[in-house]
Amino acid sequence: MKLSVIGTGYVGLVSGVCLAHLGHEVQCVDIDAAKVDRINGGECPIHEDGLPELMNGVLGTRFSATTDLGEAVQNSEMTLIAVGTPFGEERIDLGQIESAARAIGEQLATKDSYHVVAVKSTVVPGTTETVVLPILEEASGKKAGADFGVGMNPEFLREGVAVPDFLNPDRIVVGGIDERTVDVMSQLYSIFTETDVVRTTPSTAEMIKYTANSLLATLISFSNEIGNLSAAVGVDVTEVMEGVHLDHRFSPILEDGTRVRPSSLTYLEAGCGFGGSCFPKDVMALEAHARAAGVPAPILAGALEINALQPGLFVAPVIDALEPGASVTVLGAAFKPNTDDVRESPTLRIVPALVDAGFKVTLHDPIALDNARSELAQHMNADDLEYQADLDASLKSAAAIVVVTSWDAYRTLPDMVANMQPQPLVADGRRMFEPGKFARYVGVGRPLAKS
Ligand SMILES: NC(=O)c1ccc[n+]([C@@H]2O[C@H](COP(=O)([O-])OP(=O)(O)OC[C@H]3O[C@@H](n4cnc5c(N)ncnc54)[C@H](O)[C@@H]3O)[C@@H](O)[C@H]2O)c1
Numbered sequence: 054m055k056l057s058v059i060g061t062g063y064v065g066l067v068s069g070v071c072l073a074h075l076g077h078e079v080q081c082v083d084i085d086a087a088k089v090d091r092i093n094g095g096e097c098p099i100h101e102d103g104l105p106e107l108m109n110g111v112l113g114t115r116f117s118a119t120t121d122l123g124e125a126v127q128n129s130e131m132t133l134i135a136v137g138t139p140f141g142e143e144r145i146d147l148g149q150i151e152s153a154a155r156a157i158g159e160q161l162a163t164k165d166s167y168h169v170v171a172v173k174s175t176v177v178p179g180t181t182e183t184v185v186l187p188i189l190e191e192a193s194g195k196k197a198g199a200d201f202g203v204g205m206n207p208e209f210l211r212e213g214v215a216v217p218d219f220l221n222p223d224r225i226v227v228g229g230i231d232e233r234t235v236d237v238m239s240q241l242y243s244i245f246t247e248t249d250v251v252r253t254t255p256s257t258a259e260m261i262k263y264t265a266n267s268l269l270a271t272l273i274s275f276s277n278e279i280g281n282l283s284a285a286v287g288v289d290v291t292e293v294m295e296g297v298h299l300d301h302r303f304s305p306i307l308e309d310g311t312r313v314r315p316s317s318l319t320y321l322e323a324g325c326g327f328g329g330s331c332f333p334k335d336v337m338a339l340e341a342h343a344r345a346a347g348v349p350a351p352i353l354a355g356a357l358e359i360n361a362l363q364p365g366l367f368v369a370p371v372i373d374a375l376e377p378g379a380s381v382t383v384l385g386a387a388f389k390p391n392t393d394d395v396r397e398s399p400t401l402r403i404v405p406a407l408v409d410a411g412f413k414v415t416l417h418d419p420i421a422l423d424n425a426r427s428e429l430a431q432h433m434n435a436d437d438l439e440y441q442a443d444l445d446a447s448l449k450s451a452a453a454i455v456v457v458t459s460w461d462a463y464r465t466l467p468d469m470v471a472n473m474q475p476q477p478l479v480a481d482g483r484r485m486f487e488p489g490k491f492a493r494y495v496g497v498g499r500p501l502a503k504s
Pocket of ligand 1 (some may be wrong): 059061063065085134176210213
């Protein structure tokens with residue numbers, strides 16, 4: 054199938070490259086000319102394992118990037134909209150979606166053949182049919198259903214494992230205004246013969262995506278609340294959750310007596326808060342949407358509230374334990390390992406809190422320091438700390454080490470810290486370590502050591 058993808062971010066680029074790898078002819082469009090040049094030059098603008106190899110395998114044959122949306126739409130049978138949908142002041146900001154839809158509609162005006170436009174971005178229920186569809190009709194002067202199809206095809210990939218996620222989908226959701234649209238959208242994924250396909254309406258597809266993200270975010274906040282409470286009552290949340298997870302509805306027992314430990318249980322582990330470009334903004338958007346609709350949504354509001362508190366609660370023992378002026382090393386800027394994405398990372402709250410408390414802060418991350426510097430500039434004077442790409446150097450003379458991202462490179466921290474004098478306080482925001490591995494340790498959901 055000939056496909057155009059609008060937006061070359063994490064979703065647009067990964068989807069475009071993977072669909073080309075699977076045999077489709079794909080042109081990705083972006084308004085960022087520098088990004089387009091990098092892609093066409095064979096340089097992947099985002100860090101995602103396996104993506105550069107896959108991209109260079111199809112570049113120039115079945116895949117290319119362009120700033121010319123018109124050409125891309127005219128030369129394709131279907132367009133996926135994968136632009137950003139940030140949370141604005143009070144609700145989801147649909148500005149990028151609206152301008153992409155308008156530009157696509159203007160092209161449909163002069164296109165003779167049937168074309169399907171599908172929203173891949175995460176949008177609140179109703180957006181595809183009440184915002185995108187009218188813009189397409191107005192800009193094209195044509196009728197949805199008769200002249201072109203409109204649909205919604207949410208994306209479930211996770212950053213850091215985006216390529217394997219896209220190539221091994223657990224489900225495909227295709228919501229369309231009519232059967233013809235859904236058929237065309239399904240064709241795009243027909244190679245996945247073993248995968249469940251949900252054929253539905255655009256609004257249901259939109260709601261499936263929000264519900265999935267909100268459920269996972271709520272599980273994390275629930276676990277954090279229980280973790281904070283466990284620590285306060287002197288028990289370790291890890292043991293608590295092990296006991297809870299043995300419920301056969303979480304860990305089913307197979308006929309041969311073995312247990313299945315679903316990976317969803319990783320969302321039921323306490324940590325220093327969720328971040329990234331999806332969970333925070335998606336839960337905020339759904340909660341705001343519920344409020345606007347007059348539907349009470351205290352669980353969504355609570356999940357957000359706990360998440361806002363969690364980074365501060367996590368670093369409070371560090372701030373209490375040290376004198377102002379002490380050196381503190383923060384390990385990890387990315388919101389999770391294997392990505393350079395720092396959007397809404399707990400680090401963006403933890404670093405300013407430590408700087409405000411008067412500490413000399415050094416921030417380490419294997420790949421996300423450039424992104425961290427530009428994001429931190431929105432929260433504080435970004436030069437009020439040291440950025441250090443060398444892990445050993447970042448730990449030098451640290452009075453406390455605050456682990457925020459569970460990068461594999463940090464697993465050897467106990468060995469790296471063993472000979473430091475005096476022994477630093479290690480604050481473990483991801484419960485990566487056994488408490489006994491360090492002379493001085495505090496961990497999320499773990500009781501404070503008695504001194
Ligand atoms: N990042 C994820 O893990 C993930 C997963 C699932 C769904 N989503 C959703 O997918 C959407 C995109 O997310 P992302 O992380 O890829 O965003 P992103 O910010 O990384 O990328 C968006 C891209 O769209 C481009 N763009 C904006 N307006 C444009 C226009 N009019 N024409 C062409 N290009 C334009 C931007 O320049 C940018 O490169 C969002 O709705 C997000 O919620 C993201």
